Amino acid sequence: MSAYDDLMAYQRETEALAQIAGRLSWDQETVMPRGAAPQRADEMAAIEGVLHARRMNPRVGEWLERCEADPTLDAVARAQLRHIRRTFERTTRLPAALASELARVTSRAQGEWALARASDDFAAFAPTLERVVRLKQEEAAALADGGELYDALLDDYEPGATAEKLTAMFGALRPRLVALRERVLGSDRRAPRVSGEFDEAAQLAMSTELALAFGYDMEHGRIDKAVHPFSSGSGLDVRITTRTQPRDPFNCFYSTIHEVGHAAYEQGIDDAYALTPLGQGVSMGVHESQSRIYENQIGRGRAFTGWLFDRMRKRFGDFGIRSADDFHAAVNYVHPGFIRTEADEVHYNLHVLMRFDLERAMIDGDLAVADLPDAWNARSARDFGVEVDRPSNGCLQDVHWSVGLFGYFPTYTLGNVYAGCLHAALRRDVPDLDAALAEGDTRPATGWLREKVQRHGGLMKPREVIASACGFEPSETPLLDYLEAKFSGIYGL
Template sequence: MNIRADAFEALMAFQRRTEALGQISGRLEWDQETTMPRGAAVQRAEERAALEGVLHARRTDPRIEAWLDEAEAKDDVAKAQLRHIRRSFTRASRIPADLAEAVARATSTAQGVWADARASNDVAAFLPNLKEVIDLRRQEGQCLAQGNDAYDALVDDYEPGATAASLGAMFDRMRPRLVELRGAVLEAPHQPEPLEGRFSTEGQMRIARSLATAFGYDWDKGRLDLSVHPFSAGSGADVRITTRVEESDPFNCFYSTIHEVGHACYEQGIDPDYGLTPLGQGVSMGVHESQSRIYENQLGRSRAFTGWLLGQMRRQFPDFTQRDAEAFYGTVNKVRAGYIRTEADEVQYNLHVMLRFDLERALISGDLAVADLEAAWNDRFRADFGFPVDKPSNGVLQDVHWSIGLFGYFPTYSLGNLYAGCLHEALRKAVPDLDAQLAEGDTAAATGWLRNNVQRHGGLYTPQEVISRACGFEPHEGPLLDYLETKFRAIYRL
């Protein structure tokens, strides 16, 4: 009998069951955002808390520690499996079971309260729930940090190895060039045309489905629905996406869909042998975001692909009269004053993330009281963007993240942009005729390169290793900033 081999197999069998239960938990979250009856919110909070209790018990089962001590890894895949399981066990063991259940219950409840508060622009209605979520997540962070920085511990949930200091340094390097570029394009004599007209929900959704198909989304293993805040959920054989529709702004729907397809294709592209194991999902939210952002921006907002999209819009909306492909490309990429992060152009997007990063750090540390959050948001927004917030749904209530406890998640959006810039540079070298293919609506070469070099690995490598192996160099912000300056100086004729 090989005790070490038996221990590894026993551990993996146990882990697969835990991963399956985690997928069920994720499905409950998807249902809550899409089809759950409004009156079910209180019951759903109890359901999710109960399931989290089961999951926490499994993640902290003392047999895991014994199996880890005995298990032998015969190859790099097995070593990576053990690395992830050990990390998960260590982190879960530091969090009391009652705290894990309380977080699940509070975030499930807060999510529904946030949606109602956002719809009615009633910040006060949401603040008590937000305070509860922050208090609980701060406790979690303190348990995980073991005397170190609680916010760093929360960030590590989404981007292993990242810290507030490293992320803050990244933002400090990015901000000057982004602010300078934004000022130049907003003051440029040439300004692209704004989009005008009304575009039916049905027409937008037909194009959204075509876009998902064009980017390789596997409909046999997914579905597209509507939600207040677009998201992707699931992994392996069940990866679902949502979008939203505003009839005066079809780009919101189209690019939210492409963005979520990027997330979904990452999950669908992982080696199926890793299914229901720690390697069977994206390795970090930064790497995840690199896929959604390169799909959405470097590919989906490129001159070549927007030319193809223009043809789709003309066929779907006969009254649409954008004069030519070059003008349409400018319209798609127009830099304009706006409130909403998910609708922000590439130049300003990271500035929206920086605002949230600084505020949530202050919330977790206790330097910013929840009661003062709206005023702090509004003051910071006016200072950063030059105009006031007009209503809470365009300000502090616009994102779902804090209601569901995702503190430490926001900076991974910018890290994903940085990774996407590096991947795009490498992709262009690998596929020199990329634009000719994108002009035909054909993304297969680009998405295939990403699948082979990033997606299929799942959690096999660390986040930094995944990107550096794909690109041939260590990730840094230079390629992203160079891409933005080249693109937008051309559009604005600077």
């Protein structure tokens, strides 16, 4: 066997172990008994220790040097080496004890966050969050090697991105988003709302129908309930979760469609890349582009909501909406609110921009955890005009910080930007798309995305994937143009 063959055989075992770790996390958020949390924390720390040791094994470095000097390797092999080299160098800089402690603390913190959120008790959670932040600061210092702390964490989720570049992009987004928000909220037109209670079993049945309509392969996946919907896994085992609210079926339906976007990306990757670095989404920004275009540009578009309106009337009867146009407006109802995951497309990125600023301040040491609620509440009042009434509607609403995902939030808005670019290119390439969507047939859209984005997995770098799919460099302009056109039509602007 060649050095490359040896390296890839070793890497497949590492990837398999990482999938097992992911399955433990899925279990923890869905069916694990609450009392098992302390043991699960030790289990997660143990497997993280094994993974850390494998990823920084000196043999990996030796194999990489031999492979990188081999002129016969093709583009796929070179891409594999690029990912392995990056992981090897980052892992080597991170002390093994710190990696294991992070896994242990964040595993336990997740359950503690859920209890604090349920009881609206930030003070009970603050010491745990302080510990997570300290550990992430240590991790950032080890990885940054003298560079910006936040950039070192961001690189885990969006390789090549920097806070400086994202700040410039977000600065370009904010003025037009705020202006659109003010015009919509100042409009005389009001979107109708659904009324009544929606049976949970019926919501979940509709959720499964939607997942299948968007191409989710249930032979290699499943749908469960969780407090915070998520997607987990890759290759032949890709699972999603959703949630239900008795008076808001859209929360369930669009959470499902969103997570199916993530899952479809993983299920759509070339089978030849399974259990290799190329066998998963290349970045969270690209990942989010798939979930957001499935949820918003496709799922909340007028053509598809017309089909969904008919399906919901057959399943739920009268729910207070009289026409397909009114239903489209209801699905896209714009209102200032507390919760990011329930935010409309106009407000959503403002939620992300707030979290981006707050988490950078925490990592840089400019914002103490004890001061987070006041900082959050002040920013919420400024950005959304709403006074936060309780921590579960404020700084306890998201799971991300409890599990150490600092640097993750900005990829949500970056994913929206990418989705705007992909949607413009999709409409250009598939001009009769709405005719299919009006029949509930998403295949022209999802097939285009699979061919242009999903099948490549990690073969290209993040921005290269989007530029290759679209035929132009990604920018915020297509997203802003789409939002202004869509909501001007709904609200008569």
